[in-house]
Amino acid sequence: MKVGVLGATGYAGQELVRLLKRHEEVGDLYLASSSVAGEDYESVYPHWSGQRVGILQDENVPDLDVLFCALPHGLTAARTSAFLARNIKVIDLGADFRLNSAQVYEEWYKVKHPASELLKDAVYGLPELYREQIRGQSLIANPGCYPTATLLALVPLLRHNLLQTNYLIIDAKSGVSGAGRGGGLGTHYAEVNENFKAYGVGNHRHTPEIEQELSRAAKVPLTVNFTPHLVPMTRGMLVTIYAAVQPGIQEEDLRECWKEQYEREEFVHVLPLGAWPQTKFASGSNNAFLQLTVDQRTGNVIIVATIDNLMKGAAGQAIQNMNLAMGYPESQGISGTALWP
Template sequence: MIKVGIVGSTGYTGAELVRLLTRHPHVELVGLTSRSYVGEHYWRVYPHLKNYTDLQCEELDLPRLVDRADVLFTALPHGHSMDVAREVLSRGKKLVDLGADFRFRDQAVYESWYRVPHTAAELLPRAVYGLPEINREALRGADLVANPGCYPTASILGLAPLLAKGLIDPGEIVIDAKSGVSGAGRGFSLKTHFAETNENFQAYNVGVHRHTPEIEEQLGRLAGRDLTVAFTPHLVPMVRGILATIYTRPAVLPDRDELYELYADYYREEPFVRVLPPGMLPQTKAVAGTNHCDLAVVPDPRTGRVIVLSAIDNLMKGASGQAVQNLNLIFGLDETTGLVFPGLYP
């Protein structure tokens, strides 16, 4: 059994990790840390997990937790995983970080967008960006994985076939994305207060969202050149889900069937990417609770654009589900282990 500890287990991504890992046939949970619920049984914090784990939340004692675990997941705010990573790797163990601390090759990019010093910059070249659909081989056996952000996951999967084939202008990409409120985490804020969010729809962090450089770095790798995207996120009154509508400009506009075949062929062997046939469009409810990404690609002859639509569950393929997929790859398991189930509908 793979012994797993979770640092920061009582946020939404931590809870989703616990939900998945308690059902994983090759995992034993050995430690769940929390600053707010030390000594509480985990199921008292999240009652839906009663009878699935009897672990109590514990204060972080990193050396002791590393001794017990083969791999740690960190589900922490940015800036808090650096010291954890250094300790874990120095002890010969593995780390999957669900935060942003190891997603960038360039320390200066991280520091300019996240406004904190990177205190473990020597580990950045060692980190593998954890999007299996573009980085699978590098993830096998990796000891430090930077789990992607939710918006980048939806955006990169939506654009990868077009950029990899060189069919669109890399300088003409517009990403308009909508997310449910769980993406903001479990902490209390006016923005996610029920009375502020219900029956409301708002853009936020226009032009300055911290996922922008992450999207640009990974798309630039696919395109073989630096690029800049226009990215605007929106908050919608639902709990789970991201829907990204992506506008691109091709040199020559393919027809509907050509685009479908391009995407279907590119993702043919991918267990969690579903390319919808012409006439069907992604919807967040169809992926809720699953590790799937649903894609559709539509030509717009009137404007000469190709429009891509990408839907994921921000807590699953956008966070914890993808982290478990990465765990499977790290330890040489079938990457779908513990992740094959349909979502809830309606």
């Protein structure tokens, strides 16, 4: 199988390279970078020294079986139909194909959608929730990191009508690698270290993606409060979710729902009672961890979910989607446990 990566020197791109190099079905790798085409991958990333990753290509995409697009939103959508016409399966780690509605896209991203006619063909690539729709697909929208953690926690509970939908709070926390490799004060070590802050309060672009998928699960349109925060750490993501449970529903009903959904899943783990997720449980792996409790005093459920933002939140899930699209075992190349400590 020939596989390519556009944006191969970003953090998600480099993580894809790491995973693809150890995937047994992957032969030739086409790695492209618009900014450093022509340079040796090892000079960009010396930790690859001696591994013969090769020279970075420009974005003239050759014939491939699968192409991963790890580019900022808007940059590849316009070229996607050409890729599809050449029978190249496209897995987009950007935002262009995640929203069903070009209008919602334009509201939140402030640009016209470059290929709205393709939206109906794209599948939302969250395998544990939409596995059958992903198999064999040619255009897969890899979910955002925050939506992945949030949807794994909430979608089963909403599908079974266990939660009220009018007051959903998603308080999210991410490591800095989620901001990408671009510099500036926002990622300067001395401004991030020993510091914690909220950002994008009330206007983060993962909001409509979360709302779309939660509304689909609940079969009613709903809105959420989604507040991301920046944690002084490199990798990892944790979401704390607050919702009111439906009358008569107990903590055990919620846990049972999760267990039914996930008991045969390799990557999603409901922790034993009393064990709460930590981001480090997932670090370097494609795993997700879930826990919840119902506060009897307020009648609300408190849910915590964690993933590695670059793995299950980006590159790992993208490989999982590739495996489904190509008919390989779903966990090929992405099995394994977190690096600890």
